[in-house]
Amino acid sequence: MRVDLGARGYDIHVGSGVLARAGALMAPALRRKRVFVITDRTVAELHLATLERALDDAGIAYQAFVLPAGEKTKSWDQFQRLVDSLLEHRIERRDAIVALGGGVIGDLAGFAAATVLRGVDYVQVPTTLLAQVDSSVGGKTGINSPHGKNLVGAFHQPRLVLADTGVLDTLPKRELRAGYAEVVKYGLIDRAEFFHWLEANGADVLDGVAAPRRTAVLTACAAKADIVARDETEQSGARALLNLGHTFAHALEAECGYEGQLLHGEAVAIGLCLAADLSAELGYMDGAEAVRVRNHVAAVGLPTGLDHLPGRGWDVGRLLDHMSRDKKVQDGRVTFVLMKGLGGAFLDPEVPPAAVEALLTQALAA
Template structure:
């Protein structure tokens, strides 16, 4: 078992990583389950239909040993669940259950379920507790840790939300055995991100061992998850609400990636991790354009992405729009300030930095060039 602390003033919590954890979930989560046991209430779980079908019996068996039952709020898979309509239904459900500010709601699923549940808990009764049980690699290494919660709107992705830290995160790498290969690769993009943004040694380790991680080899997978979470925990502890620019490093690949997601309709045509993968490759190429990263390092980054089975350029998407159209999507980014948008760029492998002097017309010209060459 590996326990990683996310050290925040007055709100620190642990991330527990253990193979087979879900089978003894009641023992790990006992402090958060006790209020339900003492009041003879069911335990509220939020999941999507896929996760509910796969893990309902394991949760039921674990809770039954503690004399408890689960009550489920189940949503359809995909970004469509992060909507005003579903948020309203979820908060009404929590209030009808009589959830109190000292209770904890359990989010069992990927990033969509975690984001939706966390935001609902942030606003229900002005804030109740929640526990993350991420079941995708992307959620395990990224969205379950750090307290960013949100829903999507017509204006863009994750534009309505709150910082609301979980009380605990429980990670069982074995649940990834049920994950489709494409989703596994999409989550791996976020693992690559940690090496690329600030850990050259980890990036080199991934070059040697990444295929084992994607293949779910237990030792390599657990090491990659733990290393990624430690990296995120350090950054979140230093800049919880993204006010100093340190936490912004976690957005490497996301500004380009979100524009591509918007252009493809936030659909299964391009998964979030796939968009981040292309976005990281683009960040490398644009850094070369600015004379700040060597072409060799940018090629290394693109090679690791491509060899992982992830898209490393826009050619595979069949996008026919202009660079200016993609820049228009970027103008809706929540990080946009006074007509400028900070970009995460690179000086080398493991050397990300926040650039505030990027001209959007230059980004449009760069993207036109990339679209022509891909």
């Protein structure tokens, strides 16, 4: 499918076996047949050799950099090391970076591509469900700061996205479920019929049934591509809808410290449930629909509340402080993405702080 951004538009290829054909698919999009592959140790062991063979077959020269796995890799330290390595190996402006991995690698490699030599091309080759349906599409790149997640970055669109659904079979079940939270998000934003479909087919998507999995990835990519085409850099507000559940999720991740105890998708799952609850509390959403959201999230094995979080002294005040650093803050107020029913996401800049505090207090007491 096509992400329609005029001169910055690009194709998304989805299907089993795409990785083995990556070189042939990539070659027409390259300005020079030389790429720098960025990956992590876990993905390198599973998939780097396949990509290297595909690049060899297409006559594309490459240099691979293998980074540590995990959310902590999205840091200033790793970013500096990566950029220094690219410059040391004399990357040129007609070269391209290839991000082979999940959301961490995609975001970090994309940010490096946006900044090194003031910008070079890059290709996303996402290897997790979360990256295939969300982070690899749309050109958001960045790293985390001690002040919060994704607070440093740039909009920089890839030249191509190659999503091999076959590689998802190598994911641990926990990682696969975490990515599924982002799939559910699209049904709640503006595609209620997709949410209904997921209620019936979500188990098959997670169990690796080929047709439902491909449908889920394609539908989610199409949903994101449509929003990105309408609002590439979050100027009109449409793209901010993609943050449904994320204001809560990023606060939870910041409080957990990116130690791997809480995966991003798990935080999003909890965030979606809290957003649905807040929408119901404020009278935007029927309580029965909020229960449907929670029931589906629970049915696929994802966490639904703060009682699922690693044991520690959770504090409402600290969570609210993390939220105050959200990128959607305007004039000191957090803009929440809420729902007027399933598939009816909208931005609300007027949520009473007391309502959020009460919701979190109740969630912590559950």
